[in-house]
Amino acid sequence: xxxxxxxxxxxxxxxxxxxxxxxxxxxxxxxxxxxxxxxxxxxxxxxxxxxxxxxxxxxxxxxxxxxxxxxxxxxxxxxxxxxxxxxxxxxxxxxxxxxxxxxxxxxxxxxxxxxxxxxxxxxxxxxxxxxxxxxxxxxxxxxxxxxxxxxxxxxxxxxxxxxxxxxxxxxxxxxxxxxxxxxxxxxxxxxxxxxxxxxxxxxxxxxxxxxxxxxxxxxxxxxxxxxxxxxxxxxxxxxxxxxxxxxxxxxxxxxxxxxxxxxxxxxxxxxxxxxxxxxxxxxxxxxxxx
Amino acid sequence: xxxxxxxxxxxxxxxxxxxxxxxxxxxxxxxxxxxxxxxxxxxxxxxxxxxxxxxxxxxxxxxxxxxxxxxxxxxxxxxxxxxxxxxxxxxxxxxxxxxxxxxxxxxxxxxxxxxxxxxxxxxxxxxxxxxxxxxxxxxxxxxxxxxxxxxxxxxxxxxxxxxxxxxxxxxxxxxxxxxxxxxxxxxxxxxxxxxxxxxxxxxxxxxxxxxxxxxxxxxxxxxxxxxxxxxxxxxxxxxxxxxxxxxxxxxxxxxxxxxxxxxxxxxxxxxxxxxxxxxxxxxxxxxxxxxxxxxxxxxxxxxxxxxxxxxxxxxxxxxxxxxxxxxxxxxxxxxxxxxxxxxxxxxxxxxxxxxxxxxxxxxxxxxxxxxxxxxxxxxxxxxxxxxxxxxxxxxxxxxxxxxxxxxxxxxxx
Numbered sequence: 001x002x003x004x005x006x007x008x009x010x011x012x013x014x015x016x017x018x019x020x021x022x023x024x025x026x027x028x029x030x031x032x033x034x035x036x037x038x039x040x041x042x043x044x045x046x047x048x049x050x051x052x053x054x055x056x057x058x059x060x061x062x063x064x065x066x067x068x069x070x071x072x073x074x075x076x077x078x079x080x081x082x083x084x085x086x087x088x089x090x091x092x093x094x095x096x097x098x099x100x101x102x103x104x105x106x107x108x109x110x111x112x113x114x115x116x117x118x119x120x121x122x123x124x125x126x127x128x129x130x131x132x133x134x135x136x137x138x139x140x141x142x143x144x145x146x147x148x149x150x151x152x153x154x155x156x157x158x159x160x161x162x163x164x165x166x167x168x169x170x171x172x173x174x175x176x177x178x179x180x181x182x183x184x185x186x187x188x189x190x191x192x193x194x195x196x197x198x199x200x201x202x203x204x205x206x207x208x209x210x211x212x213x214x215x216x217x218x219x220x221x222x223x224x225x226x227x228x229x230x231x232x233x234x235x236x237x238x239x240x241x242x243x244x245x246x247x248x249x250x251x252x253x254x255x256x257x258x259x260x261x262x263x264x265x266x267x268x269x270x271x272x273x274x275x276x277x278x279x280x281x282x283x284x285x286x287x288x289x290x
Numbered sequence: 291x292x293x294x295x296x297x298x299x300x301x302x303x304x305x306x307x308x309x310x311x312x313x314x315x316x317x318x319x320x321x322x323x324x325x326x327x328x329x330x331x332x333x334x335x336x337x338x339x340x341x342x343x344x345x346x347x348x349x350x351x352x353x354x355x356x357x358x359x360x361x362x363x364x365x366x367x368x369x370x371x372x373x374x375x376x377x378x379x380x381x382x383x384x385x386x387x388x389x390x391x392x393x394x395x396x397x398x399x400x401x402x403x404x405x406x407x408x409x410x411x412x413x414x415x416x417x418x419x420x421x422x423x424x425x426x427x428x429x430x431x432x433x434x435x436x437x438x439x440x441x442x443x444x445x446x447x448x449x450x451x452x453x454x455x456x457x458x459x460x461x462x463x464x465x466x467x468x469x470x471x472x473x474x475x476x477x478x479x480x481x482x483x484x485x486x487x488x489x490x491x492x493x494x495x496x497x498x499x500x501x502x503x504x505x506x507x508x509x510x511x512x513x514x515x516x517x518x519x520x521x522x523x524x525x526x527x528x529x530x531x532x533x534x535x536x537x538x539x540x541x542x543x544x545x546x547x548x549x550x551x552x553x554x555x556x557x558x559x560x561x562x563x564x565x566x567x568x569x570x571x572x573x574x575x576x577x578x579x580x581x582x583x584x585x586x587x588x589x590x591x592x593x594x595x596x597x598x599x600x601x602x603x604x605x606x607x608x609x610x611x612x613x614x615x616x617x618x619x620x621x622x623x624x625x626x627x628x629x630x631x632x633x634x635x636x637x638x639x640x641x642x643x644x645x646x647x648x649x650x651x652x653x654x655x656x657x658x659x660x661x662x663x664x665x666x667x668x669x670x671x672x673x674x675x676x677x678x679x680x681x682x683x684x685x686x687x688x689x690x691x692x693x694x695x696x697x698x699x700x701x702x703x
Contacts, residue, residue, distance in 0.1 A: 038371035128551035238677040255667040
């Protein structure tokens, strides 16, 4: 009974992980080497053909490059800017405005992607969107925003950031509240400046949260961008705002090319695993768990 | 104020439950069909469904909103794979090959040729080829649109342009008007852009066909390497290159036009339901032809296809199609703003539909139905190349050449 009890507790979670995570991953791996479609009983062995087709695809390469750019821009932004906001809100804790600032900054996170996409397409509409009206009022040239191939990626990144930075901000804020004020006060009495207090006291104490945010932000950035791209640009113009996850979705559920979609999924899984492994190998040793 | 005793409450409650049970028993003998559709309960299609159900013909249909054409098609595919196919589906014209070859849309004549011939007799004979794929009649051609020109009459008048629109406008006239609008209205309170020809894979087809060419010719072969295709695409891209047209998505174009910021837009004739009622006070004209070339306009929209493999349910589906094809069904359906493809005398919902009706009378081709297993991908490839040509990322000649090369590979699969 003693050995059974833990399994009763973790059983549902284990089943869910197997059914919804490892099962689909293994299915994707298998499908990436097969010629198969939903409606045909015929299954053929494709070898590495789907991987070769994907590698040869201009759209895949463009999506991969865009994904790299997204990550390079969004991951640091999604970690550092929410920390900045959290520090500012933490600084005004106890004031009446604190909860209002916190609520206002967190609000975009709970907005549905479809709503966010529609709202931003009104704001960014190149013909008569609010942003262009403001630019005109200031005597500045109007922009084509997300319909300009040069700007589409940036626009989608900005909207994604706006939509999802609130969660990291809350996590940072929760971590900051765990830092004992007595340590901060003592450091201040010893003449330490705010910058020194932050790097020598606050950051080490919140480093477990920092590590958690660093790891999970990679996943959330990849996940969040799909909804925004789908609603705002559809990957366009001419693929300029597409990314690997959107490309995967398009291949699988848009074009029903399950073999190629599965190949992209496996490439993405391997890439994310490598990055996560690197994060654990290089960053985790700097985390203070005590 | 009537007092409610416990007894009367029990009696009336029992009566209601009994009535419900009896009605339930009566309904249990009905065939209950699911229609996967792109319209929710707030759209006129629901009125068609409700009117049919109210007739109590022993068939009950349920309108299941499944999103846009692409999403509905994906859901249908998943449903078919799971053995739970929709009985009927609103299928985009552009998915014709996919519907027949992959999803297995039924040949209606195989279900019951006598009934289907009687149903099709309600439609103009010229439409049958549009819903005939690989020799199989796969749907009811009841939802047909065509791109036409919408003009913001307020801006038009302010720019001093004549409200007498030509019966057969061409690009010379349209682009000249756009230039005049731009010159006259810069700095105007609401005016922001002269022209939009968006929804690019559809309207680019119109330009190519009006130049005498095809994207895919009647024999199903890619035809983008023709002189006519080049001419059509150059005329299509010219206003974007000149700065008269800001290429935006159809959604953004509609929002801008409805807000009165856009002077001219070419889009689906179904917008005749809404555009003239908004601040733009739209007036309509035919889609622009190309000077010196015979017009050859394309259609758009969707058809009603039967997917159920069960013969009894397929027969029940025909009962619904009979109603859709009837004068009564068509009259309700006409509120959507599609063209009257039937032989019934159905008045146009408003005068703004006249140019679309005239294009139908002139004759319409199908919108591009992308062939091959990877046809849906073909549509996206073409859309992307059109975008590149519009933004001068590539010249028209090179864009057509490269689009043709990429499409050849995909469509050969």
